[in-house]
Amino acid sequence: MSEAVDLLINARWIVPVDPHDSVLADHAVAIRGGRIVDVLDQDAARARYVADKVVELPRHVLIPGLVNLHTHAAMSLLRGIADDLPLMRWLQEAIWPAESRHVDAAFVRDGTLLAAAEMIRGGITTCSDMYFHPEAAAEAFVAAGMRAVVGAVTLEFPTSYASDPEDYLRKGLAARDRWQGHPLLGFSIAPHAPYTVSDESFRHVQTLADELELPIHVHIHETAQEIADSLAAHGCRPLARLARLGVLGSNLIGVHAVHVDASDIELLARHGCSVAHCPTSNMKLASGIAPVPRLLAAGIPVGLGTDGAASNNRLDLLQEMRHAALLAKVGSLDATAVPAHVALRMATLDGARALGMDDRIGSIEIGKCADLCALELSAPQYRPCFDPVSHLVYVCGRENVSHVWIDGETRVDKGVSLLHINDTELLRLVSMWQTRLGN
Ligand SMILES: CSC[C@H]1O[C@@H](n2cnc3c(O)ncnc32)[C@H](O)[C@@H]1O
Numbered sequence: 001m002s003e004a005v006d007l008l009i010n011a012r013w014i015v016p017v018d019p020h021d022s023v024l025a026d027h028a029v030a031i032r033g034g035r036i037v038d039v040l041d042q043d044a045a046r047a048r049y050v051a052d053k054v055v056e057l058p059r060h061v062l063i064p065g066l067v068n069l070h071t072h073a074a075m076s077l078l079r080g081i082a083d084d085l086p087l088m089r090w091l092q093e094a095i096w097p098a099e100s101r102h103v104d105a106a107f108v109r110d111g112t113l114l115a116a117a118e119m120i121r122g123g124i125t126t127c128s129d130m131y132f133h134p135e136a137a138a139e140a141f142v143a144a145g146m147r148a149v150v151g152a153v154t155l156e157f158p159t160s161y162a163s164d165p166e167d168y169l170r171k172g173l174a175a176r177d178r179w180q181g182h183p184l185l186g187f188s189i190a191p192h193a194p195y196t197v198s199d200e201s202f203r204h205v206q207t208l209a210d211e212l213e214l215p216i217h218v219h220i221h222e223t224a225q226e227i228a229d230s231l232a233a234h235g236c237r238p239l240a241r242l243a244r245l246g247v248l249g250s251n252l253i254g255v256h257a258v259h260v261d262a263s264d265i266e267l268l269a270r271h272g273c274s275v276a277h278c279p280t281s282n283m284k285l286a287s288g289i290a291p292v293p294r295l296l297a298a299g300i301p302v303g304l305g306t307d308g309a310a311s312n313n314r315l316d317l318l319q320e321m322r323h324a325a326l327l328a329k330v331g332s333l334d335a336t337a338v339p340a341h342v343a344l345r346m347a348t349l350d351g352a353r354a355l356g357m358d359d360r361i362g363s364i365e366i367g368k369c370a371d372l373c374a375l376e377l378s379a380p381q382y383r384p385c386f387d388p389v390s391h392l393v394y395v396c397g398r399e400n401v402s403h404v405w406i407d408g409e410t411r412v413d414k415g416v417s418l419l420h421i422n423d424t425e426l427l428r429l430v431s432m433w434q435t436r437l438g439n
């Protein structure tokens, strides 16, 4: 007796990510109700399942959808406005003034839509976002059909969005209440950074995160100056300060963690924190090289993030995988550091773990959501192919992404994006913002 499924995907290679290291040749994934119900040999799949739709991927590798653990999606509209500056000059001289002039709910909705389109087209099925007007970002992610964890942001300085740290949190959590129970949306609490958030606000963040069981998403130890300033202002390093305030825990995602010494790594590991590594942003802002091999050796889950499009300037996790692998090698002068399968795990399952979502996403396993990405390896420059994981990290780019599914729904089909908003409409929106920003 055949069993009915909605979708059967036959792929030349499937890389499930868990179990670690395995590559399944000529296998199939069966999907029903947005969930993976089986992963099996193609002959067995043909005998067992009758599918409403069958997708043949004879020269492709199928992987879990990529998880972008740190971004500021709406900053896609600020792409290229300020290059070649270090973090603090970049923020203070260019980005914060531009944000104070232009960022409102419409900017965030349109910028997030543009970013979601770019991310989905490049195989990213989930992102963890941190920006002003989270209610507008949430609306855009839902419209794009992208899975997202939206940050209820907070910091000390007032903006047109919110007057004080409490006001930021109140507004962010109201957005969470509105979208409670949506299958694609989750929320985090996102204090911007130790240098923009007071002790009192961190204590409040901690209380709320505990009460509402939400992740905490915070920039941490990004530059050497941040550490020096914290020592001068608080008499301790930022992570030690957060530990003292009770903010460190298994729900904390520390973004960057570039300048971490042995005591910082010990604190992160002891409290079960995760790290979002953003290699391209760290290189472009010349922040430094995060000691990823040492973080991993300490058992800290390290996911990958693009950061925003104004410091990257792409929202491309295939690029981040390659940069993570290469930067770890040059940073440690050890060519064995962050091999290809580790970079892929960071871009998928480790990101999912950091978000507390590894029971639902991050690997191709029975029972998980059908968030999947296929890359085509037909052209001569992708041959020979002895190991598709090596190709994913060291050869492919996002141009290889041919298909994307989120919750079993097709979002990219044979390289064509199936977003509700088409490219012509997106271009019209962006050109309107470019005109406004230019003035
Ligand atoms: C309060 S919303 C987020 C806030 O963060 C700024 N930002 C973007 N990238 C970085 C980064 O790498 N480090 C610190 N802050 C960053 C963004 O412009 C918003 O103001």
Ligand SMILES: [Zn+2]
Residues within 6 Å of the ligand: 070, 071, 072, 219, 255, 307, 308
């Ligand atoms: Zn950031």
